Amino acid sequence: MGTASSILTQYDIEEVQEHCNNLFSQQEIVSLYQRFCQLDRNAKGFISADEFLSVPEFAMNPLSQRLLKMVDGLNFKDFVAFLSAFSAKASAQQKIELIFKVYDSDRNGKVSFKDMLEVLKDLSGPFMSDEQREEVLSQVLREAGYTKDSYLTLDDFIKVLGQSDLKMDVEVPVD
Missing domain, CATH: 1.10.238.10 (EF-hand)
Known part of the structure; x- marks a missing residue:
């Protein structure tokens, strides 16, 4: 190999x-x-x-x-x-760990409001203003019990997203 x-x-x-x-x-x-x-x-x-x-x-x-x-x-x-992490057999935790790594671009083990804002900007592109993104993200964090000053760890991500039904499955074609 x-x-x-x-x-x-x-x-x-x-x-x-x-x-x-x-x-x-x-x-x-x-x-x-x-x-x-x-x-x-x-x-x-x-x-x-x-x-x-x-x-x-x-x-x-x-x-x-x-x-x-x-x-x-x-x-x-x-x-x-x-x-x-994209396998249908992967656990929710494995999928969340990958999502966390996407957000934690500086690999410090924490995701800041700024990190989340950057991902939201990547995802929303020109369809949302910076102010709209900040407002949406602040609201989501508040509902989850966090503030703009919070740093989310992997455990926080698991707690917040663990209840979600994450659909990140990719089928591998077999010849």
Whole structure:
């Protein structure tokens, strides 16, 4: 599994399966490996930000720049681990942990009002003014028992979003 052009062995498949908490079947891992090799155009063994941007669905995502910070330079095992949060079998906590990482762009383990405002700006684009975004976000925080001065930790995210029915599932096509 050293380079993208190498063959995926049964041992590799099982190792990757274990690395992603068995959220993907062996067939799905083989399909993901084929997609990984397509994206890794230079067969370096990892996918660069530019290669990720070649996926139209990724490039069009309003959070693509934030996601790029998380995925740039992933090897196959880490690529599958990243995608595992999108598995239908992933727990709500696994999905929330990924969402938290998207918001926590400076990786300090806390999400500030400013961090949340930046994500809301990415998501809403020109359809909301800065004032509208601040008002909406302040209201959401108040309803959840927080203020603009609060810093949310992963536990806070789990508490707030844990009641939600998060739909972040992506189906892996199996040949």
